[in-house]
Amino acid sequence: MNQSYPPPTSPTIPKPILQVEGLVIHYETPRGAVQAVSDVSFSVQPRERFGLVGESGCGKSTLVTAFLRMTKPPGVIKAGRILLNGVDILALPKNEMRRVRWSQVALIPQGAMNSLNPVMRVRDQIADALVAHGVILNQAALTARIEELLARVELPARVARLYPHELSGGMKQRVCIAMATALEPKLIIADEPTSALDVVTQRAVMEMLANVQEMVGAALILIGHDMGLMAQVVDRLGVMYAGELVEVGDVTSMFKSPQHPYTRALLGSLPSPRERKVRRAIGGLPPALIAPPPGCRFHPRCPEAIVACREVAPRRLETTGGWATCHLLDPTQASQPLEAADAAPSA
Amino acid sequence: MSLLYLRNRLLNLLLVIWIAATINFITPRLAPGDPINAIFARLESQGQVIANSAQIIDLYRERFGLDLPLWQQYLRYLGSVLTLDLGYSLSYFPATVSELVMRALPWTVGLLLTTTLLSFVLAVLLGALFVWRGTPRSVHLIGWVLVGISAIPYYLLAIVLIFIFAFTLNIFPAGGVTRIGNVASGLSWSSVWDTLYYSTLPALSILLASIGGSALGMRGMMVTVLGEDYLLLAEAKGLPERWIFLRYAVRNAILPQVTGLAISLGHVVSGAILVEVLFSYPGMGYILIDAIRGADYTTVQGITFLLVVSVAVAVFIIDVINPWLDPRILYGKR
Numbered sequence: 001m002n003q004s005y006p007p008p009t010s011p012t013i014p015k016p017i018l019q020v021e022g023l024v025i026h027y028e029t030p031r032g033a034v035q036a037v038s039d040v041s042f043s044v045q046p047r048e049r050f051g052l053v054g055e056s057g058c059g060k061s062t063l064v065t066a067f068l069r070m071t072k073p074p075g076v077i078k079a080g081r082i083l084l085n086g087v088d089i090l091a092l093p094k095n096e097m098r099r100v101r102w103s104q105v106a107l108i109p110q111g112a113m114n115s116l117n118p119v120m121r122v123r124d125q126i127a128d129a130l131v132a133h134g135v136i137l138n139q140a141a142l143t144a145r146i147e148e149l150l151a152r153v154e155l156p157a158r159v160a161r162l163y164p165h166e167l168s169g170g171m172k173q174r175v176c177i178a179m180a181t182a183l184e185p186k187l188i189i190a191d192e193p194t195s196a197l198d199v200v201t202q203r204a205v206m207e208m209l210a211n212v213q214e215m216v217g218a219a220l221i222l223i224g225h226d227m228g229l230m231a232q233v234v235d236r237l238g239v240m241y242a243g244e245l246v247e248v249g250d251v252t253s254m255f256k257s258p259q260h261p262y263t264r265a266l267l268g269s270l271p272s273p274r275e276r277k278v279r280r281a282i283g284g285l286p287p288a289l290i291a292p293p294p295g296c297r298f299h300p301r302c303p304e305a306i307v308a309c310r311e312v313a314p315r316r317l318e319t320t321g322g323w324a325t326c327h328l329l330d331p332t333q334a335s336q337p338l339e340a341a342d343a344a345p346s347a
Numbered sequence: 348m349s350l351l352y353l354r355n356r357l358l359n360l361l362l363v364i365w366i367a368a369t370i371n372f373i374t375p376r377l378a379p380g381d382p383i384n385a386i387f388a389r390l391e392s393q394g395q396v397i398a399n400s401a402q403i404i405d406l407y408r409e410r411f412g413l414d415l416p417l418w419q420q421y422l423r424y425l426g427s428v429l430t431l432d433l434g435y436s437l438s439y440f441p442a443t444v445s446e447l448v449m450r451a452l453p454w455t456v457g458l459l460l461t462t463t464l465l466s467f468v469l470a471v472l473l474g475a476l477f478v479w480r481g482t483p484r485s486v487h488l489i490g491w492v493l494v495g496i497s498a499i500p501y502y503l504l505a506i507v508l509i510f511i512f513a514f515t516l517n518i519f520p521a522g523g524v525t526r527i528g529n530v531a532s533g534l535s536w537s538s539v540w541d542t543l544y545y546s547t548l549p550a551l552s553i554l555l556a557s558i559g560g561s562a563l564g565m566r567g568m569m570v571t572v573l574g575e576d577y578l579l580l581a582e583a584k585g586l587p588e589r590w591i592f593l594r595y596a597v598r599n600a601i602l603p604q605v606t607g608l609a610i611s612l613g614h615v616v617s618g619a620i621l622v623e624v625l626f627s628y629p630g631m632g633y634i635l636i637d638a639i640r641g642a643d644y645t646t647v648q649g650i651t652f653l654l655v656v657s658v659a660v661a662v663f664i665i666d667v668i669n670p671w672l673d674p675r676i677l678y679g680k681r
Contacts, residue, residue, distance in 0.1 A: 070582055098586075101582070101585030102585040103585065109579060109583070113576075115579070116577055117577045118599065119599060119675075128590065128594070165674070
C-alpha cells in the first residue's frame, strides 16, 4: 500500500465529519404524515465509531438513508441540515450528490445477502464504483485494486471472479465491507451489518469492519439493536426512540449510568447468564408515529413518568459525556409521579 | 460451460422430438378406417365412378407402405422424418408437404420473426420505462394506450386496421404479399419495398396486440427488482442512473422475458393463423387452416411436427443461453 495512515487516535480536535441539525423526515401517507424522524441533531467526529440503537421502526434506517440523500417518496425530508465534511448535502445539485455518495459516505447495507447483484461477478460490482467515480479506468490497475480490497477483508483474489450466489453469507458481507472502502470514504454507515449472520461469523465480520475502518481512517456509524455488540465496538452511542434521539453519550458512561429511562430499560433487557430468565422487558409497544403521544414520546411506557412528561416535550440536558432528553434530569421540573397525579382526583 | 450439461440438453431435445414424432405417427392410426379408402369413398359419394377401385386402393396402399406391419411403417416413418420427408400432401397430391412448407415458411418467418423480436424489444423497453423515475409523461400515455389495446384480440384488431387503413383511408393494401405480377421479379429494392409495404398491416396488428401484455409482465418484474437491496446499494455507490437502470434493474428483470421470447420464437413457424387468413397472407398459418379444412392430414401432421421441433429447438437454445444470462442457473449440476 502506498498510502500511510495517521495513527487511529490523532490528538487534534477536528471539525465533525457528519453534523446533523434538526432533521425532520416524514412519510406522507393518505392517513397523514408518519413522523419517522423528528428533530434529530448529533454529530460524528472523524474516525469516531458512533452507534445508533433503538427498537425496530424507531427511524434508524430512515435516518441513515437521509445521510446518503436517498430518502424515497413517500419519505420527505421536511427540515434540517446534514453537513458532510462541512457541506450541506441537502443543498447539493443531483449530479454532485451522486459523486459524494461512496467517495465520501459509503453504506454497508442491512441485507448483505441480497445487496449484491446476482448476475454480476464480484469483480464487476466493485469495479463499477471505481469506474463511475473516475478513480481507475485501466484494467490492470483495476484488477490490482480489487485484489487489494479483497485482501483487506481476508478474501482470496479468486473471489473476484465468483458470482454472489457462490459466496457464503459472511463472505458476501465481507465483500460489502471491501466495496464500502473502495473509494476510501470519510464516513461508513453500517446498517445492522451482522443481523443475518450467526454469532461466530458476526464477531469475525465486526472485527473485520472495525479493522478496515481504522485502516481507511473513516468514521463509522453502526446501526443495530444489540447493546452487547455496541458496547464492544463503538465509542459513542445514540439511543433512538419513536423517531427521536433521546440520549447520546460515550459508551462507557452510558453503560455505567444510563440517564434516560428508555436507555435504562434497553440495558435492563440484556440477558445475563447469572439470571437465566428474560430480564425486565419494556412494557407496551412503540407508538404509531402518525400521531405520537404529546410531551415525551416515551411517557406511556415509562415507569418513572411524571406529570410534565405528558404535557411538555423534554429539553436536551447535559449529562456526563453527552446529553439526554428527560424531565427527570431537569431540576426546574416539579417531579410529581404520573400514577399519583392520576390517582389524586379519584381518591 | 460443461459438455455434460450440453449433452444432457441435447439428449433432452432429441427425446422430445422422438416422442412428438411417435405421437404424430400413432394418432391418425388410432382413427378407424384407412385414408385411401376414405378418399375413394369421398370421390364415389360425389358421384364419380372409379373402375377397378379395389385394385387401385391396393396399389396405393402398397405405394404408401400401408400394407406393411405397423412396426415397419413406424421405422419407415422415423426414417423419413429424419430426412425431413414429410410425405405427399393429400389435397395437392403431386406436391409434397415439404414443398408447401418451403413456399410458405419464408413469408411467415419473415413476418413473425420481425414482429416477435420487435415486440420483445419494445415491450421490455416500455415495461422498464413504466416504473423508472424520470420517464416522460408521453411514454406513460403511449404505454397505457398500448396496454388497453392489447386487451383486444389481434384478429379483431386486424379487421379494424383493414377497415381504417385499407378501406377508408386506402393507404395500405388489404391483403396479399405483393402486387399482382410482381411475384417472380426476384430480389430487388422494389420487391423488398413491396413486401414491407404489404406486410405493414399484418405486422401492426400483431405488434399492437402483443406489446401491451408483455410490457405489463416486464413492468411487474421491474417493480420486484427495484425493491431489491442491490438496487439500493447501486444507488448508494453513486452509479449514474443510466447504469443502475440498465445493468442492475433491466438486466435482472429481463430474465423471465427472455424465456418467454424463446418460446414465442419457437411458435413462429406455425404462423399467426388468423392474421394470415384475414390478410390472405400465404404463410404457414394460411396453409395450416387450408389443410385442416381440406382434411389434408399429412400437411397438418407435417406442420404440427415442425412446430414441435422448432419449439423444442427454441427451448434448447434458451437452456444453453440461460446459464450465461443468469449464473444462478447451474450447468450440469443437479
